[in-house]
Structure formats: C-alpha cells, structure tokens
Amino acid sequence: MNKLAKRAWFALALAGMLLLGMGVIVVRYFIDSPDWVTFQNSPHVYTDGVMNSGKIVDRGGTVVLDATNGKSYADSASLRRSMLHLLGDREGNITPFLLQEYGSELVGFDRINGTYSTGKREGQMMLTVSADVQRTALAALDGRKGTVGVYNYKTGEILCAVSSPTYDPDDVPDVEGSPETYEGVYVNRFLHATYTPGSVFKLVTAAAALDEIPDIGSRTFTCEGSAVIGGETIQCNGVHGTLNFEEALAHSCNVVFGEIAAELGPKTLMRYAEQVGVTRRYSFDGTTTAAGSFDVSNAAESELAWAGIGQYTDQINPCQYMTYMGAIANGGSAAEPYLVKEVTYGDSVKYKASTSSTGRLLDSTTADRLADMMHNAVVNVYGEWNFAGLYAGGKSGTAENGGGKAANAVFAGFLQDSDYPLAFIVVVEEGGGGASVCTPILSQVLSACVVAMDAD
Ligand SMILES: [Zn+2]
Structure with missing residues (x-):
C-alpha cells in the first residue's frame, strides 16, 4: 500500500472514531442532560447552590418558594417553618427532594433548546399540600414534636405533611446548642420516621x-x-x-x-402486617418513605x-399507616400518596400527577366492617364533633416509650364523605393519651382541609 492510501485509511479511521464519539455524547445527552443541567452548582440553574428560576406554590397558588432571584421562601415565618421539611433548607441539612426531582422541568429545560428563560415564561411547581392546612397543623402541635398527615385517598393528594420540631430557614437557630429542642429536626417525621404504633x-x-x-x-x-x-x-x-x-x-x-x-x-x-403495608415503602416525587x-x-x-396491641418491637411509618386508613375507608384499596400536582413552564405542562392504586390491602367486606367499627368508636368514644362534623372513623393509640418518658399519643382514621375523602394520622411525641391529645389537633386540621378543598 502506498503512503497516500495509508493516510487516507488513517483519516477515515479517525473520522469514524469521531462519529462514534459524537454518537455516544448525543445519546448520553438525551438520557442524562436533565440531571446535568440541574446538578447542584450548575451555573445555569443554581446560584451558590440554590435554584435561580421557578416558583413552588401550594394547591391554592400561594407561593411557598420563589427561586426567581436566588432562593427565597414564603413571606410568612409560620409558613416557612411548616414547609421546611418539604422544601429543604439553604445549608443542605434537609434535602430539597422536590426540587431535585423536578428541577429540570421547573427551569423549562428541554433536550433540543437547553435551558432558556426568556420573557414571561416561568416554571411553576404546584404542590398538593395547602399552606393554610400546614400552618394550622404546626400551630396545633404547639411546639410539641410529632407529625400530622392528611391525604385524599381517592386521588392520592397529600393536603398536610407537617413535621415538628422545625425552624425558620430564614432565621436558622442554634440547633447544636439546644439538642433537646431540636432532636431529629432534620428528619421529615411524616415520610422518613417510624414510631411504635401503640393501639392504632x-x-x-x-x-x-x-x-x-x-x-x-x-x-x-x-x-x-x-x-x-x-x-x-x-x-x-x-x-x-x-x-x-x-x-x-x-x-x-x-x-x-x-x-x-x-x-x-x-x-x-x-x-397481615405485610398485606396491609406496614413493612412497605411508598416512592413518589423523589422520595421514599421509611x-x-x-x-x-x-x-x-x-x-x-x-x-398484637402495638407494642413489643412494632414500628409504623406515619405516611404508610395513613394510606392504610385510606384503604379501610375505601373498600380495601386506596390511592398511593403524592405531593406534586403538576409542573408547568410557561404554557406547557412538564409533569402532571396521576393516581396509582395501592392494590388490594384488605378484602372489601373486611374493610367495610372495620370502617363501621371505627365509626362506632368515633360515635361512642372519641366524639363526632372532633371531625369537622363529617362521617368519621378512628382509632387512638398511646404508645409506651419506656425509660421514664411519657407515652406517644397517636390517632389514625378517616372521613367517609364524597366531597372530603380524607385519611389522616397524628403523632404527638411524649404527648400522653392518644385520643385526648390528638383529637383537638385533628379537629382544627380537618376543618382547615375542608376550607382548602372547598376553594379548589
Ligand atoms: Zn380491657
């Protein structure tokens, strides 16, 4: 072979390798680019590690986080405190899992045009939670540690997911200096904690x-x-x-x-513990429950x-157990819970939630019988006036902590109402008696839920 032919072959081989390499990059770009672009500290999306584009609003349109010019939380301190475990903090102690999951949709990223932010096109993530319900629940917990969760067992929309203790991300306290006050403050107790259930x-x-x-x-x-x-x-x-x-x-x-x-x-x-989901994890919107x-x-x-009466080594996760309450109210299966309704960018819908079922947790006659028994308990023991005047079922728990600590108060149940198909759980750590401590909290939170749903 002469020199010229050798060079031609070499050039052809080089060109081939280049093409192959480009092919790999294009394929990887289409698969991975949404992650690259919202990677923490990516200059297009984050400024000093925070997003600089897009808004997060509650189910009624109240802004809970505005990332348009650097991350700024809601105007109200009580709202900032009640939303902390869903939105994350600035220091990275509490993961902003919703932003991580939908960051690329929120900044309007698409694979052809990349990231752009022109004119009035703006990203918006709408949550299922209600800002007013969140604030009401946190106020009702009144500084006590614990959690309040409420969701619509027909659709899966979580209206309330409050975790306490919490703090204002715009006025960060000395967490290490007050270890008792802020015990486990970075944990989202609703999603990621487990508790001894007691009698629930x-x-x-x-x-x-x-x-x-x-x-x-x-x-x-x-x-x-x-x-x-x-x-x-x-x-x-x-x-x-x-x-x-x-x-x-x-x-x-x-x-x-x-x-x-x-x-x-x-x-x-x-x-049965396995069948009704006690040992199960639910994954949605970038997080997985404990x-x-x-x-x-x-x-x-x-x-x-x-x-069998909820002590020994039993542990439940509040979000999961709330879902079980939904299944009891709903004939044996329920919608799986979620937190994000939709993500839009300008006029285009980048993500829209859809309802998925837990599958059958209970036989329908078993579920109906259990629901009747729980309603009977509300009528005869817990007091119907505590449940926003609606048809309710419930079960209290007083979970012994041992070690000289007061018991955890727990209450789980549901409303059976076509307009308000809600399941709920309340845990007040070291709160004492389940029903007497939890039902006044529920009374306020469920009334706030009714108002929020009427406004939909
Ligand atoms: Zn007895």
Missing part, C-alpha cells in the same frame, strides 16, 4: 381476626383489667367487663386484643400478645 396497630390485628376467626363477631369477651397470657400479665387501660369485638376495639381493650393476637399466632399476624416493621418470628406468647 389493633386495626391490623382486627383485620386478621375478621378474616381468620369465623365467629369473632358473635363472641363475648371478659376484661377484668388484666390477663395472664404466656405466663405474663397483660395490663389493660381499664376494667371493661363483658364486651363484644366492636366494643373491644372502641375501648381499645388490651386483654381482648392480647388474647386475639395469641390465638391468631405469629405467622398470621406477620402476614418502612415500618413487624417481626414476631421469635416472640414468646406474651410478646406476641403485646405485638
């Missing part, structure tokens, strides 16, 4: 009993204030005397539910009894 877990044991114990509805039980199960004394919260299954749930009788748990056995209880746990595989009989 009886709704899992009750579901198993309705399915697995054929005569459960016609049985009568006796509670003398305590019972010996597996050689250990299970203490009740009262002396309930003779009662049926529905009354046992309404009065949250530990003796009855301890006996039922022992009768059901570890395998059945574990199967999974609860229920493991009685090595439990003694007395421990099994305690596990």
